[in-house]
Amino acid sequence: MGPTLILVLIMAGAALTSPRRSAQAALGRRPARDTVPRMPSEKPPRAAAAAVIGLALVALGLTSCGGGATAEQGGDLRFDAGSFPDHLDPQLSTGVEGWEAEYNTYIPLLTFQHATGRDGSNVVPGLAKDLPAISADGRTYSLQLQQGLRYSDGTPVKASDFRRAVERLFDLDSGGAPLYAGIVGAAQYRAGEASSISGIEADDATGAITIRLTRPDGEFEDKLALPFTAPVPPDTPAKDQTADPPPSTGPYTISASDPPHRFVLERNPEWESANQGLVPDVPTPHADRITETVVKSRSAQTTQVEHNQADFMVDPPPPDRLLEVAWKYTDRFRTEVTLSAYYFWMNTAKPPFDDLEVRQAVNYAVNLSALERVYDTLMSPTQQVLAPGAPGYVKFTPYPHDFATARALIEEAKPSDLAITVWTDDRGPDQRAGAYLQSVLDRLGFKAKLRTVDRARYFSVIGDRRTPNLDAGLGYRIQELPHPNDLFGPLLNGDAIRRTDSTNLARFDDQALNEEMDRLAQQPLDSSTEGDYGALDQSVMEQAPWAPFGNREATTFTSDRIDFDAVIFNPVMHHDFGSFALD
Amino acid sequence: MARFVTRRLVGMVVVLFAISVLVFLIFNVIPGGDPGKRICGKNCNNALLTQINKDWGFNDSLPVQYVTMMKKVFTGELVSYSSQLNVDQQIKKGIPITFSLCIGAAVIWMAFAIVFGYLSAVKAGGFTDRALTILALVGISMPVFFLGAILLLYLTSKIQLFPTAGYVSLTSDPVQWAYHLFLPWITLAVLFVGFYSRVLRSNMLDVMNEDYVRTARAKGLSERQVRIHHVLRNSMIPVITLFGLDFGAVIGGGAIITESIFSLNGVGQYAADAITNVDLPPIMGVTLFGAFFIVFFNALVDITYAWLDPRIRLGTEAR
Numbered sequence: 001m002g003p004t005l006i007l008v009l010i011m012a013g014a015a016l017t018s019p020r021r022s023a024q025a026a027l028g029r030r031p032a033r034d035t036v037p038r039m040p041s042e043k044p045p046r047a048a049a050a051a052v053i054g055l056a057l058v059a060l061g062l063t064s065c066g067g068g069a070t071a072e073q074g075g076d077l078r079f080d081a082g083s084f085p086d087h088l089d090p091q092l093s094t095g096v097e098g099w100e101a102e103y104n105t106y107i108p109l110l111t112f113q114h115a116t117g118r119d120g121s122n123v124v125p126g127l128a129k130d131l132p133a134i135s136a137d138g139r140t141y142s143l144q145l146q147q148g149l150r151y152s153d154g155t156p157v158k159a160s161d162f163r164r165a166v167e168r169l170f171d172l173d174s175g176g177a178p179l180y181a182g183i184v185g186a187a188q189y190r191a192g193e194a195s196s197i198s199g200i201e202a203d204d205a206t207g208a209i210t211i212r213l214t215r216p217d218g219e220f221e222d223k224l225a226l227p228f229t230a231p232v233p234p235d236t237p238a239k240d241q242t243a244d245p246p247p248s249t250g251p252y253t254i255s256a257s258d259p260p261h262r263f264v265l266e267r268n269p270e271w272e273s274a275n276q277g278l279v280p281d282v283p284t285p286h287a288d289r290i291t292e293t294v295v296k297s298r299s300a301q302t303t304q305v306e307h308n309q310a311d312f313m314v315d316p317p318p319p320d321r322l323l324e325v326a327w328k329y330t331d332r333f334r335t336e337v338t339l340s341a342y343y344f345w346m347n348t349a350k351p352p353f354d355d356l357e358v359r360q361a362v363n364y365a366v367n368l369s370a371l372e373r374v375y376d377t378l379m380s381p382t383q384q385v386l387a388p389g390a391p392g393y394v395k396f397t398p399y400p401h402d403f404a405t406a407r408a409l410i411e412e413a414k415p416s417d418l419a420i421t422v423w424t425d426d427r428g429p430d431q432r433a434g435a436y437l438q439s440v441l442d443r444l445g446f447k448a449k450l451r452t453v454d455r456a457r458y459f460s461v462i463g464d465r466r467t468p469n470l471d472a473g474l475g476y477r478i479q480e481l482p483h484p485n486d487l488f489g490p491l492l493n494g495d496a497i498r499r500t501d502s503t504n505l506a507r508f509d510d511q512a513l514n515e516e517m518d519r520l521a522q523q524p525l526d527s528s529t530e531g532d533y534g535a536l537d538q539s540v541m542e543q544a545p546w547a548p549f550g551n552r553e554a555t556t557f558t559s560d561r562i563d564f565d566a567v568i569f570n571p572v573m574h575h576d577f578g579s580f581a582l583d
Numbered sequence: 584m585a586r587f588v589t590r591r592l593v594g595m596v597v598v599l600f601a602i603s604v605l606v607f608l609i610f611n612v613i614p615g616g617d618p619g620k621r622i623c624g625k626n627c628n629n630a631l632l633t634q635i636n637k638d639w640g641f642n643d644s645l646p647v648q649y650v651t652m653m654k655k656v657f658t659g660e661l662v663s664y665s666s667q668l669n670v671d672q673q674i675k676k677g678i679p680i681t682f683s684l685c686i687g688a689a690v691i692w693m694a695f696a697i698v699f700g701y702l703s704a705v706k707a708g709g710f711t712d713r714a715l716t717i718l719a720l721v722g723i724s725m726p727v728f729f730l731g732a733i734l735l736l737y738l739t740s741k742i743q744l745f746p747t748a749g750y751v752s753l754t755s756d757p758v759q760w761a762y763h764l765f766l767p768w769i770t771l772a773v774l775f776v777g778f779y780s781r782v783l784r785s786n787m788l789d790v791m792n793e794d795y796v797r798t799a800r801a802k803g804l805s806e807r808q809v810r811i812h813h814v815l816r817n818s819m820i821p822v823i824t825l826f827g828l829d830f831g832a833v834i835g836g837g838a839i840i841t842e843s844i845f846s847l848n849g850v851g852q853y854a855a856d857a858i859t860n861v862d863l864p865p866i867m868g869v870t871l872f873g874a875f876f877i878v879f880f881n882a883l884v885d886i887t888y889a890w891l892d893p894r895i896r897l898g899t900e901a902r
Contacts, residue, residue, distance in 0.1 A: 175624025300747040
């Protein structure tokens with residue numbers, strides 16, 4: 001067993017010392033972008049060291065490498081990423097790394113506007129002529145596929161390809177399939193009781209597509225804009241196509257895929273001749289070719305972008321390099337707020353957090369700046385449910401940090417149960433955030449104990465009613481859809497309190513707010529419902545089931561070859577690869 | 584001899600079987616290991632989870648799941664739960680990188696270890712010996728992740744002499760291959776250089792006092808001939824034995840950290856990713872791959888010993 005032990009130890013050591021984990025140990029404060037002074041340029045290399053290394057190189061007969069590419073508009077770009085996308089198959093990919101690659105390749109009937117900020121959450125026509133006509137009862141969606149569209153291999157796009165795409169989701173047991181389980185006949189198709197989904201009618205001759213739902217779904221337009229339902233040729237096998245991605249309809253096609261090392265996007269030969277005019281809301285990209293290579297070390301990625309050996313890094317620079325990058329490269333580095341919610345939940349169903357004053361006290365006591373540092377400054381402070389860029393978002397700060405007020409509220413509430421268990425997962429910053437909440441509760445007079453759970457099973461443990469001492473803890477959600485109900489529905493509606501796998505961690509069950517959430521969940525988004533969601537956000541925070549503290553931030557760091565200001569960060573699909581242009 | 588070889592090969596199969604069972608059990612009892620839920624993702628609902636458990640056979644009993652997995656290992660049909668990529672193909676893709684790294688580093692560590700060990704022994708007690716001793720101890724004490732990070736920081740970022748990451752295959756460009764692997768080789772080799780040079784020095788000092796060395800001198804051989812042909816050669820036997828085992832261990836997983844630091848997508852990096860994702864099929868594949876090399880080199884050393892020394896292969900019969 002000796003060799004096994006050695007191997008297991010080596011593997012454990014490697015996992016523990018992986019760059020991603022160790023990098024999260026460092027903390028730092030990012031200065032405001034527009035006030036950052038430039039750092040003095042780096043010192044020249046030490047002559048002696050250079051000479052020694054130079055001699056070694058000469059002895060080996062090696063030549064220097066890197067760079068050298070002539071900058072030209074529409075040229076080849078090189079991107080670095082820490083990991084390969086989970087899948088390069090539109091029906092399977094559930095991660096933003098995959099969606100970034102698919103945003104300009106696999107175009108669904110609808111798509112998210114190629115824009116930064118709130119506009120990026122707007123749903124616009126993709127392969128469909130217009131936005132869907134929705135029946136009065138909200139259960140039937142009628143769309144018209146543009147006629148004359150072609151896949152990158154020249155195959156005509158048919159209306160029935162959309163139905164095939166949805167069926168393929170179920171054939172593949174895709175993580176996206178549950179989003180479309182509300183289509184009439186989907187359950188029967190999944191169970192093998194039907195050969196196709198009866199709720200999708202597609203007429204190849206006219207391009208008409210009708211989708212019937214079992215009940216109204218206010219998020220369904222958003223769901224139609226995700227790559228999950230992007231049509232693929234009918235002969236696409238019902239198995240993962242990551243190594244050989246299917247032909248695409250967008251301006252790019254994935255011309256090479258070598259998982260898990262690299263993939264290449266190149267211009268779709270059919271785009272200009274067939275699709276461009278029919279899909280006006282998808283802009284024609286600038287670069288001819290984009291190669292995304294997996295470089296595990298974020299530090300190495302940072303160095304490559306700094307030295308213009310790579311044009312963009314998908315991941316943020318590691319914490320120990322973040323300050324350096326933020327200070328030195330103000331003209332090509334910025335942070336981007338994602339549609340996400342990071343919060344401390346408090347169990348409203350049992351003491352002491354069944355008392356509103358106690359929950360409000362915690363909100364007042366939590367210092368958002370401290371938590372920003374805990375998350376290596378990549379956390380945009382907030383005290384509300386909705387994130388900037390989400391429909392209905394109106395900024396408000398219900399509980400400005402004030403420890404004296406917090407203490408006064410606790411004295412007034414006089415909680416009887418002072419022993420609290422704080423739950424968190426074992427990822428570096430999450431663990432520190434849990435420890436921070438523990439310290440805040442201790443300062444408020446509680447006796448808090450921290451329980452750390454393996455990240456992989458964290459939500460199953462705290463979502464299980466049988467787990468003892470579920471008092472308070474860390475919660476987070478990265479939104480898949482920009483629709484506000486993607487947060488309110490699963491996280492704050494009483495319906496989401498379950499015996500196991502409960503997603504409403506605060507066990508928040510307010511009858512009036514539940515009804516409002518249910519009502520809004522069935523409405524398509526318009527200015528009126530957006531306003532209602534803004535009001536709902538405030539109503540929920542008045543009840544303070546959470547102490548929200550931030551929205552996770554992504555970063556954009558490019559080489560100086562890139563027109564930095566033109567880079568689009570879409571709140572749903574993240575970086576729009578088509579917007580990267582040579583400066 | 585044939586019986587001994589057969590016995591060792593049977594032992595090797597038994598060890599590999601035990602390792603596979605152990606890995607399988609560990610990943611089925613550790614928390615968060617439920618592969619169905621991991622595949623199901625964040626939109627998971629009961630219908631999808633049930634379907635996944637059925638399609639992937641997670642409802643079967645553990646022995647049935649184990650047999651199914653091992654069948655897939657040997658038929659090359661094992662696929663990752665998270666990426667659904669074929670494990671055998673991924674390991675095959677990583678092998679040239681891992682072998683390039685390990686073989687290159689092994690050449691460096693053996694070459695430098697012999698030179699340093701030899702010089703240290705023949706100059707025992709002198710300045711060279713003390714300097715090399717300090718150097719060796721520094722090398723042994725330097726953690727791979729630290730040395731790699733320092734080399735990367737100074738030689739790729741501050742002084743841009745080497746590429747920050749990546750791999751160029753030997754067949755496409757041998758010079759770039761060596762250029763890209765130079766820092767990883769050094770990083771991986773430094774520890775072994777220190778360790779082996781100390782072992783060699785110690786062995787040489789022992790052997791120098793042997794009777795046959797005195798005899799060689801008495802025969803009138805030059806000091807250089809005595810040192811190289813009699814002292815060094817005999818001192819190398821335990822070093823070679825050690826090398827056989829260490830080389831197997833490095834190929835079988837010892838290069839994980841070096842691969843991670845230098846973004847080399849070898850077998851070690853594949854293993855590290857699989858561990859992070861708690862993805863059993865690649866972990867099983869890589870563990871068996873690593874175990875095979877370790878056990879194989881172990882068996883090779885045993886067989887070589889048996890060939891050299893009849894007492895080992897004949898066991899009690901020899902006595």
